Amino acid sequence: MDNLESQELALLLDPERIPRHVAIIMDGNGRWANRRGLPRIAGHRAGVNPVRDCVETCAQMGVEALTLYAFSVENWKRPRTEIDTLWRLLRFYLRRELPELNKNNVVLRVLGRLDALPAKVREEIDYAEERTQRNRGMRLNLAINYSGRAEILDAVNAVIAQARLAGTLDTLRLDEESISSNLYTSDLPDPDLLIRTSGEMRVSNFLLWQIAYAELYVTDTLWPDFSRTELMRAFLDFQKRERRFGGLVMKDPVPAAIAEDEWIEETAVSSK
Ligand code: IPE
Ligand code: IPE
Ligand code: MG
Numbered sequence: 001m002d003n004l005e006s007q008e009l010a011l012l013l014d015p016e017r018i019p020r021h022v023a024i025i026m027d028g029n030g031r032w033a034n035r036r037g038l039p040r041i042a043g044h045r046a047g048v049n050p051v052r053d054c055v056e057t058c059a060q061m062g063v064e065a066l067t068l069y070a071f072s073v074e075n076w077k078r079p080r081t082e083i084d085t086l087w088r089l090l091r092f093y094l095r096r097e098l099p100e101l102n103k104n105n106v107v108l109r110v111l112g113r114l115d116a117l118p119a120k121v122r123e124e125i126d127y128a129e130e131r132t133q134r135n136r137g138m139r140l141n142l143a144i145n146y147s148g149r150a151e152i153l154d155a156v157n158a159v160i161a162q163a164r165l166a167g168t169l170d171t172l173r174l175d176e177e178s179i180s181s182n183l184y185t186s187d188l189p190d191p192d193l194l195i196r197t198s199g200e201m202r203v204s205n206f207l208l209w210q211i212a213y214a215e216l217y218v219t220d221t222l223w224p225d226f227s228r229t230e231l232m233r234a235f236l237d238f239q240k241r242e243r244r245f246g247g248l249v250m251k252d253p254v255p256a257a258i259a260e261d262e263w264i265e266e267t268a269v270s271s272k
Helices: 004-012 029-035 040-046 048-061 073-077 080-103 119-132 148-166 176-180 228-240 260-270
Strands: 021-025 065-072 107-111 139-146 193-197 215-219
Touching: 004 228, 029 040, 040 048, 040 080, 048 065, 048 080, 048 228, 065 073, 065 080, 073 080, 073 139, 080 119, 080 139, 107 119, 139 148, 148 176, 193 228, 215 228
Parallel strands: 021 065, 021 193, 065 139, 107 139, 193 215
Antiparallel strands: none
């Protein structure tokens, strides 16, 4: 833990209700740099340390999976020099953090259409994945060249291809399980908590299927300033939420005296 405040906040957490899967849209690097009169890439550089802190903290808190959005398929629209810097930083991060990931028993995986990445980046990813695959602790997913819609489409096409191979295409009916089991996250629980930094109230094509019932936490803090204290605040906020999954939490049951049928009849009459 980095400071007293984050330690104090951590003590307020219920260790039994730590989110199992945390997903983060790491946004605001450009704005962080702009505010300092620096080039956008300075913001990306400053965004590396919070990644390290988040990974370490989540691993220590017993989070099972942490999925970080690092590059979307839409991010190719950015200037070439910015994109090249992002690849350089990714390689730097993977190389520098590998010992730390192993120390924390973290299993790394990269989610996304990786064939579009420069060969050197793919090699670094393969190496880091290989070197951490025997770990048994937290799963760290980096979403790179990722698109939620593309992931769902890939899953649907995979189910169709499997059915064609098995000769069952004529009778194929898709269900939730057939999609879920063909997503990158097939072996993980859905995210319980989705954090977005920098205040934007949107999901930007991230984990569209998996976040169906995730609790959302948006903070104005820009990603390079996202500290352990902020993460603890998000966890505390999460623990205050009442997750209903479409059901009811029966704190105030309706008195049995009011029969449901009577109530329906009465409302029907009074609304005439
Ligand atoms: C997030 O920061 C990092 C990536 C999308 C790669 P941005 O680069 O989107 O920063 P803002 O949103 O322009 O401030
Ligand atoms: C989302 O941030 C993608 C990542 C954090 C990698 P963006 O900055 O690309 O999203 P928009 O453009 O604000 O929706
Ligand atoms: Mg952004």
